[in-house]
Amino acid sequence: MKPSWIHALILGVFCLGFGVVLAYTNYFTKDEVKLRAVEDMQNSLSQVIPPGIHDNSPVKDAIVMTNDEGKEIKVYRATKDGKVTGVAYEIVGNGYGGEVHLMLGVDTEGKVLGVRATAHKETPGLGDKIDAAKTDWITKFTGLSLGNPIKDKWKVKKDGGQFDQFSGATITPRGVVGAIRKGLEFFAEHKAQMVEIH
């Protein structure tokens, strides 16, 4: 029978050893990981902000704002010749499987430049039709704004609006349509702050 401090020592040595290994791995990978996160953000931004309208890198030109729920969000700005030509920010809708995260691009007139789902847990084959990779449903928002269609029509057809729901799935598109409308309202309320150059 070994004294109990032996076991404690063995466990301690293993913890220390693997702790050092992980610390080193983290040290060697952290720059790469950061770079990849920026690339990912750039990719999703390039899908909602057309490349022709800016000469800057929107991922590097971000301001922090507080949304209606009191959460801080990053607003990425596209500028050309020193003027803001469009902004993109994350909006969140309530889907069937929890939150649906979307990236919304808006031009200075308040028109949708593009919108894409970035993260969601909707049912495969039903709610995941909001993915641009699955169907083109989400692309139909491009060019729309708060006045087009009128506020009462910013709903899925089942609720009397103009947007298609999917057969067997209404909750997901309802959440997405609502989130986009709210996102546009957010832009309308904070336009001055969003397009102003500091």
Add this chain to the structure above:
Amino acid sequence: MATSYGRIIKDGLWDSNGVFAMLLGMCPTMAMTTSATNGLGMGLATAVVMAASNLLVAMFRGYITQEVRIPVYILIVAAMVTLVDLTMNAWMHELYKVLGLFIPLIVSNCLPLARLEAFAAKEPVIPSLLDGIFMGIGFTLSLTVIGACREIVGSGTLFADAHLLLGPAFSFMETRVFPQGTGVLLAILPPGGFLAAGLLLVCKRMIDVASGKEIQMAGAHSV
């Protein structure tokens, strides 16, 4: 106690197969087999972790005392998972985007832990490494087969998005078995996982019975 290499390979792939004989690691098996590609990816990541942790435990088995062996095993598996997670995020980012969410799930998979306890703690380094590799391959094959069945029935495709996992050279694997929109959705929802795994388990048992093998819950007693 020496175990022949042939025995290790046969155990890992069929006789003591992690999913279809020991019924271990059911959480990732159910969650990740909505398509053959997902199953394959999850299986490969698990196999890497199993090989590495089996190797480490076999190397240090003389120093790990009985009393603290379980925490040390968990520490080793968790460290290997974190290592794979960070490395994949940094240098295999496309793959990481597909599998990233599920890598941490490997820690909760009891198959690696079971093999450390039942095999690597008692055997030399080389057989332990082999056991980790072949148990991992057996797990990968099981997940891929379950994933393939669910995907064919549920979405009508086979190995969809394989190029994301294996690179563009493998896009030839992506096939459409049934026309779009004809899938039985149940198969890719959670109940489909249980149904597919259960039916395949029956198939394996029937093959075993037909080849005159005695039915037993291999390995389960040692955990």
